[in-house]
Amino acid sequence: xxxxxxxxxxxxxxxxxxxxxxxxxxxxxxxxxxxxxxxxxxxxxxxxxxxxxxxxxxxxxxxxxxxxxxxxxxxxxxxxxxxxxxxxxxxxxxxxxxxxxxxxxxxxxxxxx
Amino acid sequence: xxxxxxxxxxxxxxxxxxxxxxxxxxxxxxxxxxxxxxxxxxxxxxxxxxxxxxxxxxxxxxxxxxxxxxxxxxxxxxxxxxxxxxxxxxxxxxxxxxxxxxxxxxxxxxxxxxx
Numbered sequence: 001x002x003x004x005x006x007x008x009x010x011x012x013x014x015x016x017x018x019x020x021x022x023x024x025x026x027x028x029x030x031x032x033x034x035x036x037x038x039x040x041x042x043x044x045x046x047x048x049x050x051x052x053x054x055x056x057x058x059x060x061x062x063x064x065x066x067x068x069x070x071x072x073x074x075x076x077x078x079x080x081x082x083x084x085x086x087x088x089x090x091x092x093x094x095x096x097x098x099x100x101x102x103x104x105x106x107x108x109x110x111x112x113x
Numbered sequence: 114x115x116x117x118x119x120x121x122x123x124x125x126x127x128x129x130x131x132x133x134x135x136x137x138x139x140x141x142x143x144x145x146x147x148x149x150x151x152x153x154x155x156x157x158x159x160x161x162x163x164x165x166x167x168x169x170x171x172x173x174x175x176x177x178x179x180x181x182x183x184x185x186x187x188x189x190x191x192x193x194x195x196x197x198x199x200x201x202x203x204x205x206x207x208x209x210x211x212x213x214x215x216x217x218x219x220x221x222x223x224x225x226x227x228x
Binding site: 042044049 | 115155156158218220
């Protein structure tokens with residue numbers, strides 16, 4: 001089975017500062033990894049995904065994440081936070097034979113002006 | 114706009130009642146997933162359907178049931194409602210997963226309040 005752990009349920013950064021949201025996964029087979037963002041009163045929207053190939057993946061709104069197999073991590077970063085980045089972020093894992101997506105508990109990002 | 118449509122957006126009902134939530138997946142998507150999001154339990158997977166058949170089951174209560182119809186829309190039925198069922202219910206769809214994966218596209222959710 002797969003699972004995801006997101007360290008830090010709440011993260012606060014200043015506008016213009018680096019955003020780092022942590023995600024560690026557990027999977028006995030090669031994982032497919034996703035980051036989703038949820039703005040208030042909206043559904044989840046895909047930010048980026050890793051399936052195979054390049055381990056550094058770029059997503060929308062300037063976000064990127066790096067798949068590190070040795071660390072079983074898929075941390076989300078953005079060089080410079082913007083006020084509009086304030087939202088809930090979810091990491092998720094599945095596999096190429098799996099039917100289920102396993103979501104982390106989410107990280108709420110606050111951007112301080 | 115993800116292309117996934119959920120109705121109703123908001124629903125207020127009383128304990129003991131029954132409600133039906135509806136989901137229309139993106140055009141061409143055969144898989145439909147239902148999730149429950151509450152403050153204390155995060156995003157919980159309930160059930161998945163693929164082309165009309167149940168494919169995977171998660172933490173779905175016996176009071177809850179779902180189905181996917183031939184036109185691929187899905188309904189989640191919640192009965193004997195309790196206060197603790199108050200939550201945001203999401204539907205998500207994905208392309209026919211030939212290898213078991215496909216990113217999920219989420220609807221905007223149905224917010225259920227049980228009084």
